[in-house]
Amino acid sequence: MSENILLKAENLSKLYQMGEVTVAAVKNVDIEITKGEFAVILGPSGSGKSTLLNILGGMDQPTEGNVLMNGESIIGFNDKKLTAYRRDKVGFVFQFYNLMGTLTARENVELATEICKDALDIDEVLETVGLGDRKDHFPAQMSGGEQQRVAIARAVAKNADLLLCDEPTGALDFETGIKILGLLRDINKKYNKTVVIITHNVPIGEMADRVIKMRSGEIIEITENSNPIDPERIVW
């Protein structure tokens, strides 16, 4: 089992000092993500899931605890190593897509792949996300769903092992949201990528291999889902 673990968090805490009060955004979290897994971290707003995701993705440092990627601790990495970690090991998908407005869809993907060693074929990835004929459009010329597809293509094309998605459907309407989830599931299968989605949207958990529930910075429940449903059957 242990050699199958891609990412492991041990006793992770993140504390913020707000004046005289110390607020714990993440408290003593232990978590293991296995290779090829589709995991969903569920929790209401303020439960610490985004903070946890940022720490796992090397975007933020914990106050305490350890994060191991393929058995190697990323805590204590200097800036250069942390950058390399984000570049080669992780792909991010954000709620608000966060594309570069002055670059076309294809160029936004290239922006990510240019600095990677084993990037996937951009056109093929864009075909996969369904944007084969929209790749020369600028973000402002695209719908929200299309922009999120570009963001997913950008994360996938890097050929990183782990895809971290922060509320990927948060800014989308229901139908588009479902399509994006389907896309993430396909990518999980097709490219054998580990996908971690964080969301406050409970029904999304039904498509995951594992659901990790959080509240007030702590993990309150981890559920194995032996029979994940097809995203198209999700309703919210």
Next chain:
Amino acid sequence: MKKLDKRLLRTIRQSKGQFISLTIVVIVALIVYVSFSMVADQLYNSIYQYYEETNFAHIFVDVNRVPGNVVDDLLSIDGVEDVQGRVVSDVPLRVEDPNEKVNVRIVSVPSNEDQINSLFVLEGEELHPGTRTTSVLQQFYIGREMNIGDTLTPFIGGTEYSLEVVAEVGSPEYIYLMENEQSLLPDLKGFGVLYVPEEFAQSALGFQGSYNNIVVTIDESQESRIDIIADDIEDRLERFGIRSIVTRDDHLSHSVMIQEVDSLKLMSQSMTIIFLLVASVVISIMLSRIVKKDRIGIGVLKGLGYGNRQILMHYVKYSIAIGLTGSVIGILFSIPISSMLVDLYVQYMNIPLFKSVIDNNYLIYGTLLTTAFCVTAGFFGARSVLKISPADAMRPETPRSGKKMWIESFQGFWSRVTFSWKMVLRNISRTKRRVFFLVLGIALTYAVTMVPVFMSTIWDTLFEMQYSQMQKMDYSIEFTRPLDTGAIPELQKLTRIDYIEPKVELPFELTDGWRKEIVNVIGVQRDTRMYGFRTPSGRQIELPQKGIVLTDILARQLRAEAGDIIEINSVLPGVSDKTIEVKAVVEQYFGKNAYMDIDQMYEILEEKNIATGALALTDWNIAQDLRDVKNISAINTSQDMRDSMEEYTDLIIASMGALTLFGGVLGFAIVYNITIVSISERIMEFSSLRVLGFDKKDIFRLVTRENALMTVFGLILGMPLGYSMCKGIVDSVSTDMYTLPAIIDPYVYFYSAVATVIFVLVAQYATYKKIRNLNFIDALKNRIS
């Protein structure tokens, strides 16, 4: 092309107004730097090359009369390489219009080959000994539209001589041609130099076998000893009556040329620094804004695995692009501009070897300099990239804390301020650093604009001060030799003179400690109506009965002040050396002189009732009536100077116009960029106002009010700044020969303010267009970086 670079190019295209305006500032900086430096160097080199080719003298001596063998004996002085005696005399030239006063300097040319100050023949042939021929100095030749073969008729010692023009020549001695130190500007029609064979000059001027002028060259290795050598020469010639002894450094034409080189260099450095500093500060403000606005984008880039250095460089490249584009265009422009400048110099100065040469070093230095400034500004502006943590970047920024301003505690006042003015005042108080720079930028624009406006009035002021307040005579009549004062009333009989006074103007050597200067000391009546003496503090004073009054330039050189006892030695033979008290220092803008009561002068000269000239008040053109009068060598009037001034008006207008334009470029770049930064920073605020029902005009009015307030502050700050700049320029161009008055007419302040407001308005219009085209509603929901 790397995608980040592509993004950069598109960002530049989106902010092209800012990019172009900043690039223009860099272009101006580079043009000024490259072209002025190249011209300065080229001017310097060609002057010295010219000196080399024509064997230009190191020491110039005016004596009353010295035999040829004494001149040759000077060769025995250690360090002297060669000597040459000359006969030099200023005489009137007969021209067609009897009302036109033209003086020429007759200069003898020996027949030997190795001459000092040899002539550079531009057209025609060399002088033939034994003929009545003349080579004419280029400026005068052109100024009076002469041709080879023309006949000139100088009036020498009461006789008209006909001389055939055989050549147009240049001389290192008269690159900048002025009649004397009191002339401010060359008068190319009214004064010229005629070179004649030595034996003709000697016989016509009565100097057979003798000379009244000696030029000396010294060994290259002994140049540092030039003052000692000059002293040795002075000792040898003392008994022959030295009228002046001048080393090359103090030579009129040479010092004007070197000053020109220095002021070009000063200009190339100071203007470049001002422009690059402004560009750097604006670039840095703009980039820090772009980085702030791009916070999420930077977070994403970091999330994608871009390192700090890569992201920082992405933004720094914006400023590098400005630096490089500015450099390339600047270089392209600076080459033709420097050759235009050279043409201008060729037209007004006369160095036959002067031509435009491109010095690649300056192109490289210029590019390095501008790039260095821009890169530094880029790093400074974009350095906050390093501080942005990718996780923080994803969270919305905390709103800026707002608190009451001190002005709000004045309830009575604050409650009367309208809502939109409250917003204006609050915004100013919240962005203090940017407001400070905007005010400073407007102040700088005002100051830079004020300099040319001031300079264009300075000549009028100068003439007013020198010729209306200090020297009040209409004419100054010079005698060929000292005459009895009884001759003065005789003059009044020959022409219409309302009032006339005698004067004694003679060269003296004044010594204070180890400093000494040979200057003309002028003796006039104590109750003179011809001079208005004023101390530098502006107090009017009268000539003292005893003692001497020094002009400020002379006092500075001698380091003398009122109360000092100085030595006064006549250069005339047979007059004993004396000491005299400095009673006062007075202001005189050009020429260095000393003044005393004429009776005190007689005491020093041990002679009474003589005059070397007369000063007259009249509206009548007396030059015509007196032109054939024996014993009169020259009749000078301030009107001649005013006329010669006209010749230079075009040159002054052109250079001052260019400076004003530079000021405009600066003003536009500052106001436009800062306003654009301010708008983009407040886009959310404006969008909310739009939602509340403000229209685009209301928002534009808001920005305009802010800028108007800033402009008022900028103008207020600009006035002292402009005054200091004008004062600095005046001080830096003041020479041993003249000082410029730092008297600034109220109109100068007014016109500079008008020009500055126009520059601000132009920038304001560009801002208006920007506001009109902004989609405020989109801005409210935009998450694309």
